[in-house]
Amino acid sequence: LVLKLTEIKKRTRASKVAFTSEELERIKAADPENGALWMFIAYTGLRRNEIEALSVHCVERGSHAKVRVLHDPSAGVNVKDNESRSIPLNAEAMAARDEILAEIGDRELFVPKWHRDTWTKKFNAAREAAGIKRGTLHSLRHTFISRAANNGVSIHLVMKWAGHAKLETTLGYLHTPEGYEWLEMDKMLNEEKAKVVELRKAA
Secondary structure, eight states: OHHHHHHHHHHHTTTOOOOOHHHHHHHHHHOTTTHHHHHHHHTTOOOHHHHHTOBGGGBOOSSSOEEEEOOBGGGTBOOTTSOOEEEEOOHHHHHHHHHHHHTOTTOSBSSOOOOHHHHHHHHHHHHHHTTOOSOOTHHHHHHHHHHHHTTTOOHHHHHHHHTOSSHHHHHTTOOOOTTHHHHHHHHHHHHHHHHHHHHHHHO
């Protein structure tokens, strides 16, 4: 598994650009018209074709809400892995959702109907205006998956939220930031000590 993961990392490191929180804020500020849309993608990990087909009724309101990605070929909605899924909305995603819904009017789709090239041009313009030299629209999705994979989310949940059919695809997003190993080691030791204390109390 370690050898396989190393191989996946080498193959994907160059292509999987992820934005920092600060870069996302700069992109949003540089494009007031569409900034909320870019943030919604960055905090849900939706693919371009998935958000293009996203109906307003699939975006839940309120707290503890989710966005539902439905695989429905009869309606022209084809999810890559042929399976519907749902992604919980965190605070940032809900803020972006509310901003989009406030401007949506009576439109049935959550986002405007744009040509594929329009998506690319609008996002690239926002990124360049923010002074960021690398990354694509798809990097917003990479950002979400990388954050989830490297911040303690169970790998099976990351796989589910991302809509990956293969575990090795999800594993390709894992990396070990400097200092992370020490944090995990301390966490492991602290949990072991806590268990010993509880066992002694029980005895």
